Amino acid sequence: MAGLYLHVPFCARKCAYCDFASRPLADFPSLGTTVARFFQALEKELAALPPDFAPDTLYIGGGTPTALDAAQLGALLALVRRRVYCNGVREWTVEANPGTLDAAKAAALRRAGVNRVSLGVQSLDNAALARLGRLHTAAEARAGFDLLRAAGFDNISLDLMYALPGETTAQVLADLRGLLAWQPEHLSTYALALEPGTPLAAQHARGEFAEVPDEEQAEQYFAIRRELLAAGYEHYELSNFAQPGRVCRHNLNYWRGGDYHACGPAAHAHSGGQRTANVEKLEDYCRRSERGESPCAFEETLAPEAKARETLIIGLRLLKGVDLAAFQRQTGLDALALGGAALEQLVAQGLLAVDHERLRLTARALFISDRVFAELV
Template sequence: MSLGLYIHVPFCMRKCLYCDFTSYPINQAQVANYLRGLEMEIELYLEVLGLENTSIESIFVGGGTPTSLMSEQLARILERLDRSFSITKDAEITTEANPGTVNLSELKELRAAGFNRLSLGVQSTHQELLSLMGRIHDFGQAREALDQARQAGFTNINLDLIFGLPQQTLGQWQQTLADIIMLKPEHISCYGLQLEEGTPLTCSIEQGKLPACSEEDDLAMFQSASAILRAEGYEHYEISNFARAGYQCRHNLLYWHNGEYLGFGPGAHSHHNQARWGNVENIDNYVSLLQSGQQPLAEKTTLTMKEQMEETVFLGLRMLKGLNRIDFQNRFGVAIDQIFAREIARLVRLGLVKTEDGYLKLTEKGLPIANQVFLEFV
């Protein structure tokens, strides 16, 4: 059996104005508490799930801002996982980082510790948009971080970008793409802004202080990203993701193939043995539950066979290649058309999905409204 591991680092130097992920201002006392809890959670799952000989093919350290921790702390987390699990020699091991929170020395330490993929949260190359989002870096720092990562030996780097921001123009977005292409990253993620309830940016839009991006502009930005990046040799392999040949994110592919993974840390989520669960978000509660010998669960759901099928379909449709019909049948012992005949027929009539080379996939028309397509299967 093989698994992916996700480690959630719930700390930031400063929370961005659009973010609703579990994160808190960096505090060394809380960091020490968090690291103790992480150690206990790893130990608990080894005991409860019997995972000592489990093969690990990908590890993703996300946040928050993982690099708000010291590089030696991140190295110790990776060392602890290495002692507890059988990490394959060619495992993809990613850490997220924000420009302005890393330097050459720290990046060298991360690379020496075993991290072989870096995901930098650049988000924009325009200072007014970075300020609007509450980012703590400027584009000059982003360029410097990438250059230092190269010097440190990272040959697999992703850059995160956000489009659909208030006051963002199509011209600005296209200039951001041109600026990023010049940096020659192996992977680029382009995420449409999600207006999450309760975040300062969402509140500003709801109060009329900022204009929401129009649907027309949002669509134009999505389409231009695909056209521009594909023209530059990046494969558009998932709705939000583009990669040079051989640099698709293996950890995220595990998610989209509805594979199994364990999440450690406050607010982390797991999918294992036909169940999904999420951890409590509060660090003190997280540690307290573990100290009492309990899993730090906020919620847990045992998935029915139908729910597993539904998830496999809408996750698989996120990939531009689509969902392999034979893989679905081998996994569940039944053809996808026997389960979702009506849904598929309706979406085909609407021109939103099609079958091509044995894959059920979104059409060009369906791609920009993928979330509406996914709702047909749940």
């Protein structure tokens, strides 16, 4: 498996909690020129991929790719098809946000061969959406979902945030049940994180709201898990649930320690044991490309043991855990020996378990996985 990630650094506007590498369209007075420069740089970077590279999965994220207008989005999809061998692509995901989708964009995605859309709904509570600085209401989110279905998408993932300011478990479940009524193929759920430098973190620092306490966050996480398991979804990764056969293949490759290339500003790649990251700022990315320079700002080749450790920790994000024999084949190392005394202790504490030749987190450890991973670093 090999994947390709493309980063589109534009959003219609910036959400109050977001520290991702994206900027609102209003930041670019000559947007048409900026987008054209970005596309030229992206096309150059795609053209420089290894000549034999043929991805199994494609993922265009951001940012909000659908913040581009229909003509720009069509041009982006055309340039991807021009520069990437798409015939072998089994899964092509594009991220979209309600309020930035229309029938023309949904049709353009479908025509180009996109077969999966990840829609950022986040909540069905209009007051919560407004507080998060989201562009859309719950009704507009539903309208976006319906547009995608009408365009022929039969593989749609929805994002749901929990632990929102003042939110109770009953409210989280009401949101979740609302989304389940839409019958999405996949759901990703994330607790709100207060990222330094964001407007929401500043509001919190001013005492305008309190964070949902950890115990309640855990309660919400497990309530979501129970509800989705009961509805027939597989809990396959810490934050991800899928109907049978609808796991995200692109991310699965990442969690299995597979290779992936990545293009665009702030894009991170991992291939052949080497990790790379591009410059973050769109201006720097375009300027470097125009000067004939590489957009890569960081490069690291991990030593085999460090790489194996990383593969182990990322693999433990999967609920099925790490296949010990496959791990040995992939890394040349024994996972249990690599984890050593720390791993033995985590097993004794009931946070890790070894069964059926796999090492996995126990249900108890799912919400405190960061603590477990910290022990294994």
